[in-house]
Amino acid sequence: SQTIHQWPATLVQPVGSPLSLECTVEGTSNPNLYWYRQAAGRGLQLLFYSVGIGQISSEVPQNLSASRPQDRQFILSSKKLLLSDSGFYLCAWRGTGPGPQHFGDGTRLSIL
Amino acid sequence: GENVEQHPSTLSVQEGDSAVIKCTYSDSASNYFPWYKQELGKRPQLIIDIRSNVGEKKDQRIAVTLNKTAKHFSLHITETQPEDSAVYFCAAISGSARQLTFGSGTQLTVLP
Numbered sequence: 001s002q003t004i005h006q007w008p009a010t011l012v013q014p015v016g017s018p019l020s021l022e023c024t025v026e027g028t029s030n031p032n033l034y035w036y037r038q039a040a041g042r043g044l045q046l047l048f049y050s051v052g053i054g055q056i057s058s059e060v061p062q063n064l065s066a067s068r069p070q071d072r073q074f075i076l077s078s079k080k081l082l083l084s085d086s087g088f089y090l091c092a093w094r095g096t097g098p099g100p101q102h103f104g105d106g107t108r109l110s111i112l
Numbered sequence: 113g114e115n116v117e118q119h120p121s122t123l124s125v126q127e128g129d130s131a132v133i134k135c136t137y138s139d140s141a142s143n144y145f146p147w148y149k150q151e152l153g154k155r156p157q158l159i160i161d162i163r164s165n166v167g168e169k170k171d172q173r174i175a176v177t178l179n180k181t182a183k184h185f186s187l188h189i190t191e192t193q194p195e196d197s198a199v200y201f202c203a204a205i206s207g208s209a210r211q212l213t214f215g216s217g218t219q220l221t222v223l224p
Contacts, residue, residue: 032210032211034211042217043201043214043215043216043217044156044201044214044217046211049210049211051210057210090155090156094212097207098143098144098163098205098206098207098209099144100146100158100161101146101158101203101212102158103155103156103157104155105154105155106154106155108153
């Protein structure tokens with residue numbers, strides 16, 4: 001069966017520090033991969049998605065970036081975090097074609 | 113692109129009553145409609161989905177109905193229990209799209 005791993009679960013970072021969040025998927029090949037951000041009590045904001053290695057689409061201009069160095073690995077990065085980057089970051093995967101999307105457990109990021 | 117609207121944004125019901133959450137979509141090519149439940153601090157989890165070749169689907173106390181002509185679909189929860197309290201998201205996708213389009217969410221509170 002397919003599983004998705006996302007880490008760390010919580011992270012506290014100072015303003016201006018770098019960020020790297022990692023997500024890996026097991027049990028499937030060539031998944032579509034997604035990064036979402038969710039502010040407290042709010043909806044799901046799509047940040048990036050990828051349909052293959054090295055293919056990244058950005059949905060929202062910001063100081064974040066994403067990379068997909070391997071088929072089942074998706075990384076969210078920032079060189080300098082802002083206070084507004086605080087939130088709950090969720091990685092997700094979906095197979096090709098219309099079908100269910102599955103989320104990782106999320107990373108709660110607090111910027112001080 | 114697709115636009116999904118979800119109502120109501122908050123819903124309170126007495127334990128044992130039914131709850132209904134409604135979503136409308138704009139892209140007539142959309143053919144897959146999942147519903148997610150997100151408990152506080154947790155990841156969204158798929159609870160039920162429906163494809164466009166079906167008008168209704170049930171799973172115990174949960175049902176989803178789809179009206180393709182009117183382009184709306186609804187989540188029905190019967191005999192609500194306190195553990196049903198959560199945020200519920202609807203979503204839609206067409207075969208050619210790369211990502212799900214989510215509704216803005218409904219905070220359901222089941223009062224004991």
